[in-house]
Every structure is written in C-alpha cells, then in structure tokens.
Amino acid sequence: MTDVTTERASAPQTRSVVVERDIPFPAERLWRALTQPHLIEEWLMKNDFAPTVGHRFNLRGEWGGVLDCEVLTVEPGRTLAYRWDHVNEDPKFDLRSIVTFTLTPTATGTHLRMEQAGFRPEQKQASGGLET
Amino acid sequence: MSTAQDLLFRTLADPTRRALFERLCRDGEQTVGALTAQAGVSQPAVSKHLGVLKSAGLVRDRQDGRLTHYSAQRGALTPLLDWTSQMAGFWESRFDDLEDLLKRMDQ
Numbered sequence: 001m002t003d004v005t006t007e008r009a010s011a012p013q014t015r016s017v018v019v020e021r022d023i024p025f026p027a028e029r030l031w032r033a034l035t036q037p038h039l040i041e042e043w044l045m046k047n048d049f050a051p052t053v054g055h056r057f058n059l060r061g062e063w064g065g066v067l068d069c070e071v072l073t074v075e076p077g078r079t080l081a082y083r084w085d086h087v088n089e090d091p092k093f094d095l096r097s098i099v100t101f102t103l104t105p106t107a108t109g110t111h112l113r114m115e116q117a118g119f120r121p122e123q124k125q126a127s128g129g130l131e132t
Numbered sequence: 133m134s135t136a137q138d139l140l141f142r143t144l145a146d147p148t149r150r151a152l153f154e155r156l157c158r159d160g161e162q163t164v165g166a167l168t169a170q171a172g173v174s175q176p177a178v179s180k181h182l183g184v185l186k187s188a189g190l191v192r193d194r195q196d197g198r199l200t201h202y203s204a205q206r207g208a209l210t211p212l213l214d215w216t217s218q219m220a221g222f223w224e225s226r227f228d229d230l231e232d233l234l235k236r237m238d239q
Contacts, residue, residue, distance in 0.1 A: 015216050016216070017216045017219045017220045017223065019220060019223040019224060019227065021227050021231075023230075023231065023234065025234045029234060029237055030234065033230060033234055033237065039233065039237070043226055043227075043229040043230040043232075043233045044229075044230075112227070114223055114227075116219055116223070
C-alpha cells in the first residue's frame with residue numbers, strides 16, 4: 001500500500017511517503033533484516049550501518065549514488081529511524097529526508113510501516129519541524 | 133508549474149529534438165555527424181536542436197579534437213517526477229526484495 005501525502009498541518013511543504021506491508025514473519029526476523037549490514041545489502045543497498053543512535057553511514061546504490069545517513073532512533077524490534085540525505089548542489093536533485101520503520105506484531109506476522117518524510121532545500125524553513 | 137518543468141516540456145515538445153534526446157538515452161554518447169545521419173534533418177539543424185537541449189540541461193557536450201560528442205543527462209528529467217512518487221515505487225520494489233530475503237533467512 002502506498003500513500004503519498006502532503007502534511008500541511010504540522011510542517012508546511014514537508015511531504016512524506018508511506019509504504020506499508022503485512023509481512024508473514026515475526027518482528028525479530030524483520031528487525032535483523034533491517035539492522036544487519038550484510039542483510040540490509042541484500043534488499044536495500046551496500047552500507048556500513050550500525051544500530052547505534054548517532055552512527056553515520058552511507059548507503060551506496062548500484063547506480064553510483066551515495067546517500068548520507070545518520071541513525072536517529074533505535075528501539076529494537078519496534079522502531080528504526082535514520083536520516084536519508086541525497087546531497088546535491090543543484091536544489092532540483094537535493095533531498096533531505098528521514099526514514100522511519102515501524103514494526104507492529106500481528107496475528108500472522110508483522111505489520112511494517114515505512115515513512116519517508118522529506119523536503120527540498122528550498123523548503124529549509126520546514127527543517128526545524130522535521131529535525132525535532 | 134515551475135520554470136524548470138516548463139523549460140523541459142517546451143524543449144521536448146519538438147519531435148526532432150525529442151528523437152535526438154531519446155537516441156542519446158538509448159545509444160549513449162554520439163557525435164553530431166552520427167546523430168545527423170539518422171535524424172532526417174541537416175547538420176546545422178541538428179546542432180541547433182542540440183544547443184537547445186544543452187541549454188535545458190538535457191545533454192552535455194564534450195570536445196574531442198574537431199569532433200563534438202553529445203550525451204544525455206537523464207537526471208535533468210528529475211523535476212518532472214515528484215520525488216514522493218519516485219520514492220514510493222522505490223520502496224515497494226525494495227520491500228519485494230526484503231520479503232524474498234526474509235523467506236531465505238534462518239529462523
């Protein structure tokens with residue numbers, strides 16, 4: 001399920017993407033796939049992730065792009081959030097965002113919710129709201 | 133509509149120009165001569181179209197002796213795509229791979 005919303009109420013011009021999925025596996029297994037570098041590489045990108053708040057890492061895409069990331073929240077088995085920045089001098093291509101994974105146990109496995117909230121640099125006034 | 137989008141749409145509205153851009157996307161870097169051979173218009177006309185594409189950031193040129201090579205700058209199309217729809221598609225496809233991985237993982 002994909003839900004693209006413009007959240008005008010909280011932070012004007014901040015947009016977020018929400019993708020949700022029911023996963024037929026326990027949260028513990030999903031958490032490992034979200035937090036172990038060799039597993040992250042298998043479904044997302046090459047990385048030097050570590051599940052420690054404040055840890056800075058890169059995600060390296062097959063297309064050659066490099067994302068600058070920083071771990072913001074680690075609640076084992078429940079919530080993982082990191083900064084997801086694609087820095088580019090050209091504002092058209094620059095993206096600053098925060099990706100949050102939320103895991104909720106269900107009768108059949110785990111409900112996974114990913115929200116990516118972001119803004120373009122020309123919307124810097126929104127960053128204060130995002131970064132708190 | 134933003135100025136950036138406006139410029140891109142205007143630039144690609146011309147069928148000859150669009151064909152040149154599509155060819156560079158498909159076949160990679162080309163000289164003006166190679167492009168002219170298939171464009172169905174004269175070399176000055178091709179050069180003029182390439183100049184317009186360059187001003188819009190859609191192509192880049194590289195001088196090599198007397199030859200000018202042109203290549204497509206696909207990233208220039210980004211303003212036409214809302215980043216949220218790009219990212220939604222990205223995550224859906226990543227989650228497909230994530231589910232495949234979870235099936236393979238040990239207990």
